[in-house]
Amino acid sequence: METVFNRDTKVRDIVIxxxxxxxxxxQHKIDFCCGGNRPIHEAITEKGLDESVILSQLQSLFDDASxxxxxxxxxxxxxxxxxxIDHILHRHHGYLVEELPDLSFYVTKIFRVHGTSxxxxxxxxxxxxxxxxxxxxxxxxxxxxxFPAIRQYEANPVQxxxxxxTNRIHELESEHEEAGSLLxxxxxxxxxxxxxxxxxxxxxxxxxRLEELExxxxxxxxxxxxxxxxxxxxxx
Numbered sequence: 001m002e003t004v005f006n007r008d009t010k011v012r013d014i015v016i017x018x019x020x021x022x023x024x025x026x027q028h029k030i031d032f033c034c035g036g037n038r039p040i041h042e043a044i045t046e047k048g049l050d051e052s053v054i055l056s057q058l059q060s061l062f063d064d065a066s067x068x069x070x071x072x073x074x075x076x077x078x079x080x081x082x083x084x085i086d087h088i089l090h091r092h093h094g095y096l097v098e099e100l101p102d103l104s105f106y107v108t109k110i111f112r113v114h115g116t117s118x119x120x121x122x123x124x125x126x127x128x129x130x131x132x133x134x135x136x137x138x139x140x141x142x143x144x145x146x147f148p149a150i151r152q153y154e155a156n157p158v159q160x161x162x163x164x165x166t167n168r169i170h171e172l173e174s175e176h177e178e179a180g181s182l183l184x185x186x187x188x189x190x191x192x193x194x195x196x197x198x199x200x201x202x203x204x205x206x207x208x209r210l211e212e213l214e215x216x217x218x219x220x221x222x223x224x225x226x227x228x229x230x231x232x233x234x235x236x
Contacts, residue, residue: 003059007051011043012036012201016208018058019065023102028054036201068095077227081154084228085147092220093139099213100132106206114203118196123189128210131182135217138175146172150232162235169229176221183214 004017015021015032025032030043044051107128111121146168153161193207
């Protein structure tokens with residue numbers, strides 16, 4: 001079992017290294033920003049919490065994230081449409097549903113706190129929320145229209161069902177391009193997610209999670225644009 005922390009690791013370092021640890025810290029009112037420069041065991045003791053339980057929960061968060069990453073290495077080109085769709089829904093849509101609102105909070109927070117001295121955060125705030133809206137609408141379209149049509153074609157592989165499944169693909173690909181353009185602009189305005197000197201823990205965590213969002217989107221779009229959609233258009 002891999003671990004990237006122990007009881008002496010500073011709170012601010014854990015929140016950077018362990019995905020979604022910020023949510024656990026917020027739940028227990030553990031300060032990971034201004035009060036993050038101290039060992040995790042001190043923060044746990046201060047709140048009267050069980051150290052073994054908190055450390056175990058943190059390890060579980062890290063392990064879950066590692067397991068998700070290992071799934072990305074699977075050869076999805078050989079899987080059924082339904083299996084691939086289930087993976088996209090669980091791994092990528094599920095991630096976005098949880099991550100986008102949380103990341104919105106942090107993008108807004110660093111803009112409010114540091115926007116005066118770092119005006120690029122205004123652009124980041126606007127671009128991120130354009131991306132958030134684009135992705136939320138895109139996911140709903142996939143879940144309510146496109147994926148059910150693909151499942152129907154898989155269950156009844158006739159030309160009529162295939163045509164219904166492929167009719168919206170070009171529109172989805174165009175939306176993927178728009179999301180990719182917004183991600184590129186986010187990388188540009190943040191200078192490749194380069195942190196300013198003396199960046200606080202929240203600032204660091206926000207940039208790290210933005211970069212993780214970009215990586216997840218690349219894998220998400222790859223599965224659809226390079227695997228699922230070509231198979232549909234080339235069949236028949």
